[in-house]
Amino acid sequence: MSTHDHGHDRPQGDVALRGAGGTVGAAGVPARFEDPGLEPHRPRRSDLDPKAAKRAERQTVVLFGVSILGTIVFLAGYFLLPLGSSEAILRSNLALGLGLAFALLGIGTAAVHWAKSLMSDHEVVDERHPVQSSPEVREIAVKALQDGVADANVGRRGVLKGALAGSLALFPLTIAVPLIGELGEDWDVSKFKHTWWKAGTRLATDPDARPIKASDVTIGSVVHVIPEDLEEAEHVLDEKAKAIVLLIRLDERDLKPLPGREGWAYQGIVAYSKVCTHVGCPVALYEQQTHHLLCPCHQSTFDVSEGAKVVFGPAKRPLPQLPIEVDSEGYLVAQSDFTEPVGPSFWERLK
Numbered sequence: 001m002s003t004h005d006h007g008h009d010r011p012q013g014d015v016a017l018r019g020a021g022g023t024v025g026a027a028g029v030p031a032r033f034e035d036p037g038l039e040p041h042r043p044r045r046s047d048l049d050p051k052a053a054k055r056a057e058r059q060t061v062v063l064f065g066v067s068i069l070g071t072i073v074f075l076a077g078y079f080l081l082p083l084g085s086s087e088a089i090l091r092s093n094l095a096l097g098l099g100l101a102f103a104l105l106g107i108g109t110a111a112v113h114w115a116k117s118l119m120s121d122h123e124v125v126d127e128r129h130p131v132q133s134s135p136e137v138r139e140i141a142v143k144a145l146q147d148g149v150a151d152a153n154v155g156r157r158g159v160l161k162g163a164l165a166g167s168l169a170l171f172p173l174t175i176a177v178p179l180i181g182e183l184g185e186d187w188d189v190s191k192f193k194h195t196w197w198k199a200g201t202r203l204a205t206d207p208d209a210r211p212i213k214a215s216d217v218t219i220g221s222v223v224h225v226i227p228e229d230l231e232e233a234e235h236v237l238d239e240k241a242k243a244i245v246l247l248i249r250l251d252e253r254d255l256k257p258l259p260g261r262e263g264w265a266y267q268g269i270v271a272y273s274k275v276c277t278h279v280g281c282p283v284a285l286y287e288q289q290t291h292h293l294l295c296p297c298h299q300s301t302f303d304v305s306e307g308a309k310v311v312f313g314p315a316k317r318p319l320p321q322l323p324i325e326v327d328s329e330g331y332l333v334a335q336s337d338f339t340e341p342v343g344p345s346f347w348e349r350l351k
């Protein structure tokens with residue numbers, strides 16, 4: 001059962017005896033467990049001075065306004081900022097991050113300020129009761145809720161109510177707009193099936209896009225490569241994430257090409273997607289003696305001498321292989337795009 005307590009109802013009798021070694025209270029209970037009692041209730045300035053209450057209301061409105069501005073910045077960052085280059089993506093992410101931060105911060109600080117300065121200042125003690133509430137208790141709870149709504153003075157503070165409604169109505173857009181935007185016409189799963197590689201595209205070093213000759217790749221070496229013309233892509237970083245490849249040279253006698261892939265390597269040089277088929281981490285560690293490639297995230301291990309088949313770990317399929325050859329000047333080039341989706345296996349199952 002609830003009772004209103006203004007600091008006068010608590011027992012004040014058992015005062016702790018503090019001091020050197022004096023940690024035992026009057027009732028023989030260690031002092032740290034004793035109830036220190038409540039300070040006498042002190043009314044807030046906004047309870048005594050209508051001007052202070054008005055000022056607190058204005059401050060709360062300003063904080064809700066900050067939230068509204070944050071949401072507008074977020075939406076502007078999402079819709080208006082182009083994403084053509086890495087600097088533009090950084091700018092957009094900055095606008096999205098700052099907008100979201102101020103949108104949340106504004107609502108949070110406004111709610112706290114409102115509660116601390118304008119809502120009822122009554123201290124309430126809720127006695128423990130059985131978990132199963134009786135109908136009477138539930139009735140009391142509903143009544144307390146209604147009292148709380150009345151205490152918040154929403155009905156009388158029109159501007160505050162409008163500011164709260166505005167910030168709460170706009171804030172969900174920061175979540176809904178990106179979700180809906182991604183599910184719109186642009187949501188095309190086929191983009192996971194194709195990468196920037198095309199027949200004749202030269203393999204180039206990352207990040208300086210310098211074409212690589214077969215003679216540059218020594219046995220045992222591993223080179224990260226990207227398509228030479230990747231800079232022409234509209235979304236360079238997205239395309240790079242899909243097209244990144246590991247180029248590895250083995251002794252030709254160690255290679256065991258899969259049926260139908262006999263012409264996909266050049267003099268022992270093989271190219272495999274760097275994106276792990278488990279959940280997409282970059283495969284990184286190459287063990288020259290065993291020809292094993294290891295993904296550091298969950299230890300999936302692929303054998304590059306045998307079609308990058310999985311020899312250990314949670315990955316369910318080999319790393320996709322990029323068929324390569326050399327052009328008339330001796331540069332390594334792709335024979336085509338990958339023949340299967342790169343990355344986690346579930347992309348295969350999407351139409």
Ligand code: FES
Nearest residue numbers: 276278279295298
């Ligand atoms: S992402 Fe590579 S093993 Fe999990």
